[in-house]
Amino acid sequence: MPEKSYIYCDWAAGGPPRVEVFDAVRKYATEHFANPGAHHPLAYIARRQLMELHERAAKIFACDPREIIFTSGGTESDILALRGVMALRAGGRDELVVSMIEHHAVLLCAEQMQAEGFKVRFAPVTADGVVDLAALKLLVNERTSLVSVMYANNETGVVQPVAEIARLAHDAGARYHCDAVQAMGKVDLKPRDFGADLMSLAGAKFGGPKGTGLLFNRMTGRLAPLMVGGPQEWGYRAGTEDTPGQAGITTALELAEAERANVWPRVQKIRDAMEAKLTRALGADIRINGRKAPRLPNISNISFLGIEGQALGIELGEAGFCVGLGSACAPGETDPSHVLRAMGLSFEDAQGCIRISFGADIKEADADRLADECIKHYGRLKVLGR
Numbered sequence: 001m002p003e004k005s006y007i008y009c010d011w012a013a014g015g016p017p018r019v020e021v022f023d024a025v026r027k028y029a030t031e032h033f034a035n036p037g038a039h040h041p042l043a044y045i046a047r048r049q050l051m052e053l054h055e056r057a058a059k060i061f062a063c064d065p066r067e068i069i070f071t072s073g074g075t076e077s078d079i080l081a082l083r084g085v086m087a088l089r090a091g092g093r094d095e096l097v098v099s100m101i102e103h104h105a106v107l108l109c110a111e112q113m114q115a116e117g118f119k120v121r122f123a124p125v126t127a128d129g130v131v132d133l134a135a136l137k138l139l140v141n142e143r144t145s146l147v148s149v150m151y152a153n154n155e156t157g158v159v160q161p162v163a164e165i166a167r168l169a170h171d172a173g174a175r176y177h178c179d180a181v182q183a184m185g186k187v188d189l190k191p192r193d194f195g196a197d198l199m200s201l202a203g204a205k206f207g208g209p210k211g212t213g214l215l216f217n218r219m220t221g222r223l224a225p226l227m228v229g230g231p232q233e234w235g236y237r238a239g240t241e242d243t244p245g246q247a248g249i250t251t252a253l254e255l256a257e258a259e260r261a262n263v264w265p266r267v268q269k270i271r272d273a274m275e276a277k278l279t280r281a282l283g284a285d286i287r288i289n290g291r292k293a294p295r296l297p298n299i300s301n302i303s304f305l306g307i308e309g310q311a312l313g314i315e316l317g318e319a320g321f322c323v324g325l326g327s328a329c330a331p332g333e334t335d336p337s338h339v340l341r342a343m344g345l346s347f348e349d350a351q352g353c354i355r356i357s358f359g360a361d362i363k364e365a366d367a368d369r370l371a372d373e374c375i376k377h378y379g380r381l382k383v384l385g386r
């Protein structure tokens with residue numbers, strides 16, 4: 001039986017790798033398979049290739065190749081940044097500041113470190129989902145070692161005032177870590193330009209393989225490694241390098257960067273048209289979370305008031321659309337999103353939420369049909385009281 005085809009609208013959760021990425025992975029897996037740490041001609045070639053991958057990635061971010069640490073994904077990059085900086089207790093500083101809307105990779109790691117004795121402070125956000133700079137300023141002080149605030153939120157797409165946040169951290173003598181997992185490929189991402197000392201990325205969010213990631217770490221700042229053993233990745237990540245994965249994420253970086261300017265303005269228009277149609281039809285029955293703030297071009301986070309987002313998500317799935325649930329952050333989780341709650345949404349309004357995140361392939365007609373399906377099913381579910 002042929003599988004049903006779906007319109008995929010959950011790109012913020014990850015998309016498929018590009019064909020060029022597969023080609024790069026295959027080439028490095030089959031041709032440059034030698035361990036780059038060994039001592040023979042094929043190992044020397046593999047080592048050269050490894051260096052070239054760092055150079056190519058560094059070019060995208062206008063940084064030094066020694067500032068690129070390849071990892072297994074966004075989670076590892078985030079945790080290496082937080083733990084790697086905090087473990088040093090540089091200058092006797094033992095305080096960490098994170099925003100309340102960080103991804104769980106940052107938030108739960110921060111909570112773990114709090115239980116281990118670090119002082120952790122959580123910065124609130126405005127109703128639009130933007131970090132409250134005045135409140136953040138009060139939390140950062142001469143004991144702060146690291147400030148971690150994401151570039152753009154994975155649930156709402158709301159872009160944070162990263163340059164101001166970096167300045168605030170630096171004024172207090174702290175380092176600034178930016179989780180830019182959702183922003184890569186959507187914005188011009190040069191960490192030095194906006195003041196990030198560390199920056200996390202995940203390959204699967206921009207056409208790279210799952211299980212690949214990267215941490216930019218400014219050369220002037222040391223890190224304590226999470227994994228010790230061999231001297232790989234400048235001594236910050238022990239273990240034989242996944243050169244095929246590194247080739248995959250590097251190729252994806254180059255493609256995403258090359259296409260950025262052409263792809264996303266069109267997607268933004270389609271996203272905005274869909275939101276406008278929903279607003280015209282449903283008015284005060286919906287709330288587009290973060291709409292008044294600067295947002296990534298592809299994400300739309302919508303509360304359908306009086307129903308459960310999960311029920312709508314199921315109907316949309318039946319109608320051939322894959323959307324994300326804004327209300328639950330992980331499969332099986334029933335608590336409403338910590339992001340929406342931090343923005344001041346009630347428990348019920350946060351429960352009524354779905355996240356639509358388009359990819360470069362989205363067609364105007366499909367987004368329009370998605371809006372129609374939302375309108376149709378919302379009316380029905382509301383009457384049913386679900």
Ligand SMILES: Cc1ncc(COP(=O)(O)O)c(C=O)c1O
Pocket residue numbers: 012013072073074075076078103105150152153154179181182202203204211213
């Ligand atoms: C903002 C953000 N940070 C971190 C992560 C974790 O990345 P990974 O799943 O590659 O570990 C995600 C994944 O959705 C994310 O959206």
